[in-house]
Amino acid sequence: MAGTKKNKSVEPKTSRGNGGELHQASATTLTTNQGIPISDNQSSLRAGARGPTLLEDFVLREKITSFDHERIPERIVHARGSGAHGYFELEASMAKYTRADFLQRPGERTPVFARFSTVAGGADSVDLPRDVRGFAVKFYTREGNFDLVGNNIPVFFIQDAIKFPDLVHSVKMEPDRAFPQAASAHDTFWDFISLTPESTHMIMWAMSDRAIPRSLRMIEGFGVHTFRLVDKKGKSTFVKFHWRPKLGMQSVVWDEALKINGADNDYHRKDLWNAIASGDFPEWELFFQLFTEAQANKLGFDVLDPTKLIPEELIPLTKVGRLVLDRNPDNFFAETEQVAFCPANIVPGIDFSNDPLLQGRLFSYLDTQLSRLGSPNFHELPINAPKCPMHNFQRDGRMRTTVPKGRVNYEPNTLAPDSARENREAGFRTFPTLDAGDKLRVRSESFADHYTQARLFFQSQTPSEQNHIVSALVFELSLVETLAVRERMVSNLGNVDPDLARRVAHGLGMPKVPPPSKPAVPPSTMKPSPALSIQKKMKETLEGRMVACLVTDGVDKAVIDGLQREVKAAGAKLVIVAPRIGGVLRSDKQRLPADFTLQGGPSVLFDAVVIAPSTDGGSKLAREAAAVDFVRDAFGHLKAIGHTAGAAPLLAAAGIGRDPGVVPIDGKRGVAAFVAAAKKVRFFAREPMVRSSP
Numbered sequence: 001m002a003g004t005k006k007n008k009s010v011e012p013k014t015s016r017g018n019g020g021e022l023h024q025a026s027a028t029t030l031t032t033n034q035g036i037p038i039s040d041n042q043s044s045l046r047a048g049a050r051g052p053t054l055l056e057d058f059v060l061r062e063k064i065t066s067f068d069h070e071r072i073p074e075r076i077v078h079a080r081g082s083g084a085h086g087y088f089e090l091e092a093s094m095a096k097y098t099r100a101d102f103l104q105r106p107g108e109r110t111p112v113f114a115r116f117s118t119v120a121g122g123a124d125s126v127d128l129p130r131d132v133r134g135f136a137v138k139f140y141t142r143e144g145n146f147d148l149v150g151n152n153i154p155v156f157f158i159q160d161a162i163k164f165p166d167l168v169h170s171v172k173m174e175p176d177r178a179f180p181q182a183a184s185a186h187d188t189f190w191d192f193i194s195l196t197p198e199s200t201h202m203i204m205w206a207m208s209d210r211a212i213p214r215s216l217r218m219i220e221g222f223g224v225h226t227f228r229l230v231d232k233k234g235k236s237t238f239v240k241f242h243w244r245p246k247l248g249m250q251s252v253v254w255d256e257a258l259k260i261n262g263a264d265n266d267y268h269r270k271d272l273w274n275a276i277a278s279g280d281f282p283e284w285e286l287f288f289q290l291f292t293e294a295q296a297n298k299l300g301f302d303v304l305d306p307t308k309l310i311p312e313e314l315i316p317l318t319k320v321g322r323l324v325l326d327r328n329p330d331n332f333f334a335e336t337e338q339v340a341f342c343p344a345n346i347v348p349g350i351d352f353s354n355d356p357l358l359q360g361r362l363f364s365y366l367d368t369q370l371s372r373l374g375s376p377n378f379h380e381l382p383i384n385a386p387k388c389p390m391h392n393f394q395r396d397g398r399m400r401t402t403v404p405k406g407r408v409n410y411e412p413n414t415l416a417p418d419s420a421r422e423n424r425e426a427g428f429r430t431f432p433t434l435d436a437g438d439k440l441r442v443r444s445e446s447f448a449d450h451y452t453q454a455r456l457f458f459q460s461q462t463p464s465e466q467n468h469i470v471s472a473l474v475f476e477l478s479l480v481e482t483l484a485v486r487e488r489m490v491s492n493l494g495n496v497d498p499d500l501a502r503r504v505a506h507g508l509g510m511p512k513v514p515p516p517s518k519p520a521v522p523p524s525t526m527k528p529s530p531a532l533s534i535q536k537k538m539k540e541t542l543e544g545r546m547v548a549c550l551v552t553d554g555v556d557k558a559v560i561d562g563l564q565r566e567v568k569a570a571g572a573k574l575v576i577v578a579p580r581i582g583g584v585l586r587s588d589k590q591r592l593p594a595d596f597t598l599q600g601g602p603s604v605l606f607d608a609v610v611i612a613p614s615t616d617g618g619s620k621l622a623r624e625a626a627a628v629d630f631v632r633d634a635f636g637h638l639k640a641i642g643h644t645a646g647a648a649p650l651l652a653a654a655g656i657g658r659d660p661g662v663v664p665i666d667g668k669r670g671v672a673a674f675v676a677a678a679k680k681v682r683f684f685a686r687e688p689m690v691r692s693s694p
């Protein structure tokens with residue numbers, strides 16, 4: 001055994017199979033889980049140097065056993081996620097509407113843990129499938145944990161929890177063949193959807209650019225269901241929760257998403273991690289959409305139906321506070337994987353509504369945590385434990401870590417007069433409602449209009465966004481092999497918008513457009529809501545984005561200096577892409593290190609690009625397929641492209657013509673002009689030049 005004195009560097013000498021010596025830098029001694037010091041972590045215990053391994057080797061057995069059990073069942077949905085710590089800061093007191101303690105005092109911060117996720121894929125699937133994103137936030141308030149477990153889309157596929165297993169089975173990998181992974185483009189999903197007209201509104205969102213976000217930092221979030229706020233006097237106001245990203249919303253284009261998944265599996269996870277690690281903290285604003293029962297009754301649809309949203313133009317949003325994520329997890333498993341969200345975690349002053357989907361969720365999440373985390377004591381895991389005092393008489397169970405004292409584990413009692421008691425004043429009181437009626441298995445008549453809001457969404461999009469929806473539907477349905485499913489789906493789309501159905505039918509090569517299916521309630525047309533479009537409210541900013549500069553030896557120092565200055569001033573990050581990772585020699589013969597090689601840094605990973613080779617370098621790059629793709633993809637993905645004179649042969653090889661987003665950089669003004677173009681985020685007007693739409 002090597003010495004173990006604290007703070008002294010210890011180097012236990014352990015032999016390897018090859019007889020070499022391994023020096024361990026750690027200052028503490030390696031031990032088993034029982035604290036027994038380990039002398040050799042390289043070889044198992046054997047009967048003779050070439051003999052069998054001995055069962056007696058408790059060090060080996062413990063290590064392997066622990067390893068064998070490292071995985072816990074992944075979440076059945078939302079398995080792939082990325083999390084971060086942060087805080088919620090209240091900006092306006094909501095005392096008028098709720099007694100919730102964390103919503104009373106402006107300026108007060110509540111610690112939070114947020115987890116973003118995709119829904120359909122497994123824990124190790126890609127970050128950019130076409131999918132809904134989970135947006136779950138655990139507020140560790142002084143009155144207990146409040147979990148706002150939402151999505152980046154304000155409506156859902158189904159109206160009743162009893163359909164959730166069917167929905168999820170249909171979208172997951174097909175059970176016989178175990179593919180496709182993390183993809184809705186297959187028969188079972190569209191079979192189910194085409195038979196479930198209530199899903200049509202959600203389908204419009206899922207086929208829109210909302211389902212392929214540029215960054216988790218650039219998504220909106222929604223609580224989806226109607227909730228209640230309850231004030232000190234017991235008065236209730238309905239509320240819907242909305243998160244708005246400070247960086248604005250942004251999405252990628254589908255072709256780009258496919259290529260990002262190949263180039264960087266962890267695109268979103270890495271982006272979130274790097275932003276937080278570099279102090280560029282992601283931020284959202286929380287808004288409440290507040291309304292009374294009387295207002296709800298006049299809307300013309302049921303606010304308990306989770307396939308409906310309330311347009312902001314009808315009921316405005318009230319700003320409440322901001323969410324800042326400022327700390328990465330220390331350990332992915334202990335925090336992001338073990339965090340157990342539960343919509344039933346609610347604090348006094350907030351209450352549920354009778355939305356039948358929400359009601360089912362109140363049951364489901366606790367159940368899933370029991371199976372996933374294996375014990376009712378999951379609330380003792382640090383990430384799940386409330387940060388306020390917690391007292392009750394629940395005891396024992398697997399993996400209990402707290403050690404309660406004394407003989408009293410029941411209530412009422414006299415033997416422990418100071419032990420916890422119920423508190424009618426401070427305690428959670430359910431808002432009293434008169435909910436009585438015949439026991440029925442029915443869907444309310446008020447939920448029967450399945451198409452009006454699907455039409456509202458489609459008609460609120462820009463023509464370019466509508467093209468994307470049409471293309472997404474054509475792509476997905478083209479991978480459905482059963483022709484009857486394709487036809488049934490197009491029939492349903494006929495109720496949303498005849499032109500949409502016609503275009504999808506055309507894109508699928510159908511000889512004629514199938515007639516619209518018979519809706520339960522004929523749809524009506526609502527006034528378009530610009531707030532439902534990403535493009536209509538896109539921020540012209542480079543903040544939080546990445547600009548890549550493709551260079552060769554001889555790159556002009558002035559261009560690099562100008563870019564470094566201007567890109568930083570715009571709040572973005574400049575990265576250098578070069579033929580070799582060691583970098584290039586600038587025009588002044590100084591070395592410019594590279595962040596990516598051309599192979600490892602395709603333009604899909606960046607928001608705008610500059611092509612700045614020397615004259616000689618430009619001709620060489622024109623013969624390099626990866627360089628041609630770099631430029632062609634940036635153009636096809638509608639990005640700003642800055643270029644020096646040396647880039648001419650490469651632009652020609654990529655077939656790039658004149659375009660407002662293609663900006664020559666010649667001297668100082670050129671860099672500024674490029675950055676101004678890059679702030680436009682995307683050049684949607686270019687799209688018809690590069691992509692046809694059915």
Ligand code: HDE
Nearest residue numbers: 075078115134135136150151161164224360361364365368
């Ligand atoms: Fe979930 N959902 N869900 N869901 N959900 C889960 O809980 C469920 C629904 C959402 O980052 C599971 O811990 C049912 C709507 C998020 O850990 C499970 C129904 C919305 C997350 C479950 C729904 C969501 C989940 C799986 C229909 C948006 C990830 C693992 C009644 C408002 C949370 C887990 C995280 C996770 C059940 C519908 C959001 C199985 C039964 C609607 C963000 O309990």
